[in-house]
Amino acid sequence: MRFWQVLILVVIIAAWHFASQNVNFAFFFGKPSDVVQVIWAWFITDGSIYRHLWITLSETVLAFVIGTISGLAFGLWLGLSRGASMLFDPYIKALNSMPRVILAPIFGMWFGLGIWSKVALAVTLVFFIVFFNVYQGVREVSATLLDNARMLGANRKQLLRHVYIPSATSWVFSSLHTSVGLAFVGAVVGEYLGSAAGVGYLILQAEGTLDVNTVFAGIIVLTIFALILDGIVGLVEKRLLVWKPSAGETEKI
Amino acid sequence: MPDAALLLDKITCTFKSTQGGQSYTAVKEAHVAIAPGEFVSVVGPTGCGKSTLLNVGAGLLSPSSGQVKVFGQVLDGINERAGYMFQGEALLPWRSALDNVTAGLEFAHVPKADAAAQGKVWLKRVGLGGFENRYPHQMSGGMRKRAMLAQTLIRNPDIILMDEPFSALDIQTRQLMENEVLDLWMAQRKAVLFITHDLDEAIAMSDRVVVLSAGPATHPIGDFVIDIPRPRDVAEVRTNARFIELHAAIWDVLREEVLKGYAQQKRA
Numbered sequence: 001m002r003f004w005q006v007l008i009l010v011v012i013i014a015a016w017h018f019a020s021q022n023v024n025f026a027f028f029f030g031k032p033s034d035v036v037q038v039i040w041a042w043f044i045t046d047g048s049i050y051r052h053l054w055i056t057l058s059e060t061v062l063a064f065v066i067g068t069i070s071g072l073a074f075g076l077w078l079g080l081s082r083g084a085s086m087l088f089d090p091y092i093k094a095l096n097s098m099p100r101v102i103l104a105p106i107f108g109m110w111f112g113l114g115i116w117s118k119v120a121l122a123v124t125l126v127f128f129i130v131f132f133n134v135y136q137g138v139r140e141v142s143a144t145l146l147d148n149a150r151m152l153g154a155n156r157k158q159l160l161r162h163v164y165i166p167s168a169t170s171w172v173f174s175s176l177h178t179s180v181g182l183a184f185v186g187a188v189v190g191e192y193l194g195s196a197a198g199v200g201y202l203i204l205q206a207e208g209t210l211d212v213n214t215v216f217a218g219i220i221v222l223t224i225f226a227l228i229l230d231g232i233v234g235l236v237e238k239r240l241l242v243w244k245p246s247a248g249e250t251e252k253i
Numbered sequence: 254m255p256d257a258a259l260l261l262d263k264i265t266c267t268f269k270s271t272q273g274g275q276s277y278t279a280v281k282e283a284h285v286a287i288a289p290g291e292f293v294s295v296v297g298p299t300g301c302g303k304s305t306l307l308n309v310g311a312g313l314l315s316p317s318s319g320q321v322k323v324f325g326q327v328l329d330g331i332n333e334r335a336g337y338m339f340q341g342e343a344l345l346p347w348r349s350a351l352d353n354v355t356a357g358l359e360f361a362h363v364p365k366a367d368a369a370a371q372g373k374v375w376l377k378r379v380g381l382g383g384f385e386n387r388y389p390h391q392m393s394g395g396m397r398k399r400a401m402l403a404q405t406l407i408r409n410p411d412i413i414l415m416d417e418p419f420s421a422l423d424i425q426t427r428q429l430m431e432n433e434v435l436d437l438w439m440a441q442r443k444a445v446l447f448i449t450h451d452l453d454e455a456i457a458m459s460d461r462v463v464v465l466s467a468g469p470a471t472h473p474i475g476d477f478v479i480d481i482p483r484p485r486d487v488a489e490v491r492t493n494a495r496f497i498e499l500h501a502a503i504w505d506v507l508r509e510e511v512l513k514g515y516a517q518q519k520r521a
């Protein structure tokens with residue numbers, strides 16, 4: 001299977017390469033060899049990308065952490081308090097259905113062109129994913145589990161700590177892949193809409209000079225890092241959710 | 254006469270219907286008393302409100318009228334002297350067998366090492382020695398029930414409530430577990446309120462069997478003392494002459510209710 005997967009990549013690159021011999025095509029779609037050259041220069045010869053990558057990644061991580069924690073907190077709060085959830089319900093629905101990317105200019109005004117406006121944008125994306133998962137998770141905690149914990153003498157605080165939070169956490173993890181991806185999207189889109197640094201900024205710059213090769217190079221670098229982030233999440237998930245049965249798993253004795 | 258360990262005094266439970274229609278009276282004027290150290294089974298047709306009655310005894314559900322008395326004191330809130338073994342899966346899936354068994358001790362702030370030591374003793378007692386680190390999904394149904402039993406009993410409750418605890422098990426595992434529960438009970442003699450729909454199980458295990466009517470407005474309609482000598486083996490006792498006699502007598506009362514309950518469910 002690996003062989004075929006690699007073959008597809010090779011075929012696509014080869015087709016791209018031959019098509020780009022045509023100057024008109026190369027103007028719009030770039031040239032793989034030039035794209036590789038740009039990437040090579042970024043990482044090896046002048047190492048200029050590290051600063052931008054660092055900024056984009058720190059925006060992503062900050063947004064992810066802030067969004068997850070606040071989503072978890074709000075999800076728990078509204079999930080546990082029927083009154084509050086009824087009160088806020090229409091507003092949450094409205095906020096969620098709003099295309100939140102349009103908040104970017106406002107965040108730009110509030111937080112300036114530095115990393116925080118991007119973090120804010122990405123947080124709005126991550127927050128709702130986590131929030132809804134936790135909210136749902138809290139409401140669907142098995143009644144038997146709760147009754148059992150209460151019969152075993154758990155008070156409200158212990159119920160929260162030993163039943164609600166672990167249960168909600170497992171829901172957070174199921175949304176982790178999506179939320180890491182969205183944190184990354186938020187950061188890059190934020191940069192693209194106005195910034196002075198970051199991979200999104202590089203792409204924006206290149207686009208301004210019609211430098212398609214650099215745009216493609218940026219896209220490829222972003223894709224690779226998105227995959228790496230996703231892989232890290234997968235590893236963390238595997239570590240923390242050992243108690244969770246995975247489908248078709250046999251007993252290991 | 255000493256106070257009953259658990260007294261359900263004229264309990265009525267009426268549930269509001271969610272669609273704004275009629276309310277539903279699950280249990281009406283039910284009166285059950287369990288002496289300290291007595292093993293009482295409650296049998297009744299399916300859906301007759303047995304679990305409702307048990308939840309009232311546990312303090313998880315407060316009755317519409319009537320009161321619960323625990324060793325003479327009126328119950329308000331959770332019945333802290335009771336242990337409850339649930340019908341469904343009640344183990345915390347993110348905790349290992351040992352951490353599940355010691356959960357009650359942890360909630361009561363027993364020191365960790367102490368709790369773990371007790372937990373291991375209990376796991377061994379229910380035949381799960383060496384499975385401390387298994388998560389619930391890595392255990393079989395029978396093993397999970399054993400862990401739940403240890404989880405309930407480790408707190409040393411004075412009253413044990415059991416809601417069809419073995420209904421999901423196959424017959425062999427079930428008889429094994431019934432015998433184990435009887436052995437544990439014989440050693441400690443706690444008051445037990447055991448809910449089941451299986452009359453054989455009820456007679457084999459109990460000192461007394463209470464028969465409930467078909468719902469709605471369930472109430473006890475029969476009360477039989479099981480005077481078969483202990484210790485009993487749940488498999489062997491079924492051939493005992495007295496067992497067969499009692500079975501016939503109780504079934505006589507129960508059969509009609511089962512048919513009634515069945516007819517109602519069919520209509521609904």
